[in-house]
Amino acid sequence: EAQVTQNPRYLITVTGKKLTVTCSQNMNHEYMSWYRQDPGLGLRQIYYSMNVEVTDKGDVPEGYKVSRKEKRNFPLILESPSPNQTSLYFCASTPKDRGTDTQYFGPGTRLTVL
Amino acid sequence: QKEVEQDPGPLSVPEGAIVSLNCTYSNSAFQYFMWYRQYSRKGPELLMYTYSSGNKEDGRFTAQVDKSSKYISLFIRDSQPSDSATYLCAMSPGRGFKTIFGAGTRLFVKA
Numbered sequence: 001e002a003q004v005t006q007n008p009r010y011l012i013t014v015t016g017k018k019l020t021v022t023c024s025q026n027m028n029h030e031y032m033s034w035y036r037q038d039p040g041l042g043l044r045q046i047y048y049s050m051n052v053e054v055t056d057k058g059d060v061p062e063g064y065k066v067s068r069k070e071k072r073n074f075p076l077i078l079e080s081p082s083p084n085q086t087s088l089y090f091c092a093s094t095p096k097d098r099g100t101d102t103q104y105f106g107p108g109t110r111l112t113v114l
Numbered sequence: 115q116k117e118v119e120q121d122p123g124p125l126s127v128p129e130g131a132i133v134s135l136n137c138t139y140s141n142s143a144f145q146y147f148m149w150y151r152q153y154s155r156k157g158p159e160l161l162m163y164t165y166s167s168g169n170k171e172d173g174r175f176t177a178q179v180d181k182s183s184k185y186i187s188l189f190i191r192d193s194q195p196s197d198s199a200t201y202l203c204a205m206s207p208g209r210g211f212k213t214i215f216g217a218g219t220r221l222f223v224k225a
Binding site: 030031033040041042043044045048050056057058059090094096102103105106107108 | 120122150157158159160202204209210211212213214215216217218
C-alpha cells in the first residue's frame, strides 16, 4: 500500500529536549516536505527536499533541521524545542512526474512542548 | 502584506449551489497553483493543481488562474454536504519548490 508514515503520532516534551519526528514513504517519490499547521494560519511549509541530499528552507524553517540521506526518509529534527513549536506536523511526498496529480500526506504528528 | 491572501470564511451555502473560493497573491514568480481540501481532524489532500494560467476541470471542480490579476479560484458545481471542509490554496514557483499557503476557507454545505 502506498503510504507516508510518521512517528510518533503524539508527543509531549519539555523545552530544550532534542527530538526527531520521522517520515518515511514507500513510493520512491523525489519530493518531500514538512509542514506545520496552527489554528487560523493554515499550513506552513518548514523544509522541502527535491531529492537525496537536496534540501531547502520553506516558509518557517527557524528552529528546525532536516536531512535526506535516503530517498524514502525525511526526518524533522528539533534540536532545542520551544513552546511556540507546539503544533500539528505533516510530512508529504510528491512524485517528480508532472503528469501525476497526487501528493501523499502522512497522518500527522501532534507535538506539545511544555 | 501576506504573499497569499485567502478569506477564512466561514462560507455557508445550500446544497446544489455553485461555490467560488478565491485567493490573491503578490509574488509574480508563482507558476504552480494548488488547491487542497481538509476535512475536520484529517490531513490535507491535494484536490487539483494548475501550471501557469488557464482553467482545469475535474468532475465538479474547476480551478482557474488569472496571472494578470494574481487571482486564483476554485469552483465547485452542484455542491454537496460532503464538500463541507476547509479549502486551502497554495502556490510555488514550480513543482517541488517552496510553497506558500493561504489560511484556508471553511465551507459548509447545508442539506
